[in-house]
Amino acid sequence: MVPYQDLRRPGGYTVRLLAVAACYYGAARLGLMRQLAVEDAVVTPIWPPTGVAVAALLVLGLGCWPAITAGALSAVWSLGTPGPDVVGILFGQTAAPVAAVLLLRRARFRPEISRLRDGLALVFLAALAAMTISATFGVGVLVLTGKLAPHGFWAVWLAWWVGDAMGVLIVTPFLLLLRRTRWPPPLGRWKEATALALVACAIVPLAAYSSISLLFLVYPLIIWAALRFQLVGSMLCALLTSVLATVAATDAVGAFTGLDRIEVMAKLQAFNGSMALTALLLSAVITEQRNTRRSVEQACRELVEVLAHLTAGDTPPPRPPPHAGDRPREPGGGP
Structure with a gap:
């Protein structure tokens, strides 16, 4: 985690925001290369930017959330002039990773994913629970603006939710481990x-x-x-x-x-x-x-x-040998 003092430095903070926004946009372009049509909407089976966003927030802190919004806006803009529905989509795409990181912090998640509880937290809190936010806001605004028929809400919602969740499940662990992997690996x-x-x-x-x-x-x-x-x-x-x-x-x-x-x-x-x-x-x-x-x-x-x-320091001294004239006394105590 980057210290808060470093994020307050204008130069370093700006560079981090630009880097995260660029990575988000690049991941979005990769995700948009493969699409599937569900009802009247086109969705991506895997949405890598969500995994990038969660990893960035875990590593750099919640202060980089504007970069996620900027990256999402750039991705939407690349598809055409955005309409009023872009507000709900941007809110969902930003709020879902932020909620995922807050839930992971609550669960004392370790980015090394070295415990079973870390894996379970990433699956059930970050991927399955938090990504309902982006799916709900994204599909909801499509229905409200008339771009999607109401009867297609749940089918598109499910596809949107799973795509975002898969981005967290596959991309986030890869990025977190890539940051910590030693290179080159042992020759053996x-x-x-x-x-x-x-x-x-x-x-x-x-x-x-x-x-x-x-x-x-x-x-x-x-x-x-x-x-x-x-x-x-x-x-x-x-x-x-x-x-x-x-x-x-x-x-x-x-x-x-x-x-x-x-x-x-x-x-x-x-x-x-x-x-x-x-x-x-x-x-x-x-x-x-x-x-x-x-x-x-x-x-x-x-x-x-x-x-x-302890053994070396507490060894008792050797007992002196008995005198020649001494002989052991019998248990009865006689002479």
């Missing part, structure tokens, strides 16, 4: 990391583009990455899988051949959501167990050192 892990990357590049496209629906093949890959490389490996695999699955879904090929728009959206979001949950929570559990084991091992080493020190 390169062979296995290379093998994992090669297997992922072979299995993930096969799972996404196979017409016999082999999406389940990615789960052993996610488990391998989580067991050996924890959150960094599993989230990289999840990000690759989600991107390729989204491309296949928007092109209606592979596992999504022959499905209508609603079925494509439902299948894609169910797969992306379950895959991201598996990667995030499994990695958090493994990381927590490994940290607990290291703590126990460290405590054992410290205990051994303390016992060795």
Whole structure:
């Protein structure tokens, strides 16, 4: 977290705002490359800017919220001249990440995501709970301004909500861990990391583009990455899988051949959501167990050192040998 004093410096604060706004806009352009039509609206299966916004607020503090509004406005403006509904959309896109960070702080969330409770907080508080704000305001203003028929509210709301939630589940952990990852990694892990990357590049496209629906093949890959490389490996695999699955879904090929728009959206979001949950929570559990084991091992080493020190300092002096004329007395006390 950046200290509040640093954020008050005009130069540093302005640079941070511009950087966050630029990242938000760039992520929005990437998200808009793949779209699906639901009812009378066009939505994105994954909205990466939401993940960027939550990560920025966690790292830089809540003071950078104007950059999120500016980035969202730039993204809306790139699609055409905004109308009155832009106010509700901007409010929702800004308020949802802010609410997510406030909820995470309330839950004492750690950006390292080294505990199961951190993973659960990110899933249920930041992704599922807070993102209802952006979906409600965004779809609500579309209905109020006549751009969406009232009967299509819930279908579009669900697609909007899941898209924002997926941005938090996939992009936010990746950015938080990218900031803390040591580079280059230990040389001893390169062979296995290379093998994992090669297997992922072979299995993930096969799972996404196979017409016999082999999406389940990615789960052993996610488990391998989580067991050996924890959150960094599993989230990289999840990000690759989600991107390729989204491309296949928007092109209606592979596992999504022959499905209508609603079925494509439902299948894609169910797969992306379950895959991201598996990667995030499994990695958090493994990381927590490994940290607990290291703590126990460290405590054992410290205990051994303390016992060795006490033993060395409290050893009693050797007893003198008995005199030659002395002999042990019998229990009865006789001469």
